[in-house]
Amino acid sequence: MADGTGDLEATLAQARRMLDSLAAGDAAAEPVTGEGSALDGLVTVRATGGGRIEWVEIDPRAGRVPLDQLAEAITEAVNAALAEASGSGALPVDFGALAGQVRQMQDDSLRQMARFTGALDEAMDRLGKRP
Incomplete structure (x- = not known):
């Protein structure tokens, strides 16, 4: 993506996959x-x-x-x-909860980035229409 959200999305998606994997392994482990x-x-x-x-x-x-x-x-x-x-x-680390927090952070950041990009696009359109 040209707007930079692709790198952020890929990084957060990778973090989510890693945490989901850790959470699955953590759940299978014998409790300490x-x-x-x-x-x-x-x-x-x-x-x-x-x-x-x-x-x-x-x-x-x-x-x-x-x-x-x-x-x-x-x-x-x-x-x-x-x-x-x-x-x-x-x-102790609750990998399931941590994965949920990363998932929420990813969702929130993508929504914010989309709003920011939309506002920039709108500003650029207005600038292009000025005499």
């Missing part, structure tokens, strides 16, 4: 999980790399622990499980 515990194992939590808590286990003996300490222990176990699930502390 992590476990954390506190109060000498009385509280145990399992979390996924996506930041979801799968389960919380509280030993009945934890019933003797004051509620404020139990709440702190649950928080500690959740944070430990999330840290383990995320590996090196890197944030």
Whole structure:
């Protein structure tokens, strides 16, 4: 395309294909999980790399622990499980969501480029009609 939208469209389309491919591979991968515990194992939590808590286990003996300490222990176990699930502390990437954002960006940018090109064409037509 002579108006420059072809290069942008091709680049965004390539990014979409790559992200769609990564999203498909990401969905097929086994989810990463992590476990954390506190109060000498009385509280145990399992979390996924996506930041979801799968389960919380509280030993009945934890019933003797004051509620404020139990709440702190649950928080500690959740944070430990999330840290383990995320590996090196890197944030998990949702390739499906990222692909959707790129798709939306491509659609929006192409509409904006078409409006801009139309406005330029109209301005050029007006300039050509002046005496």
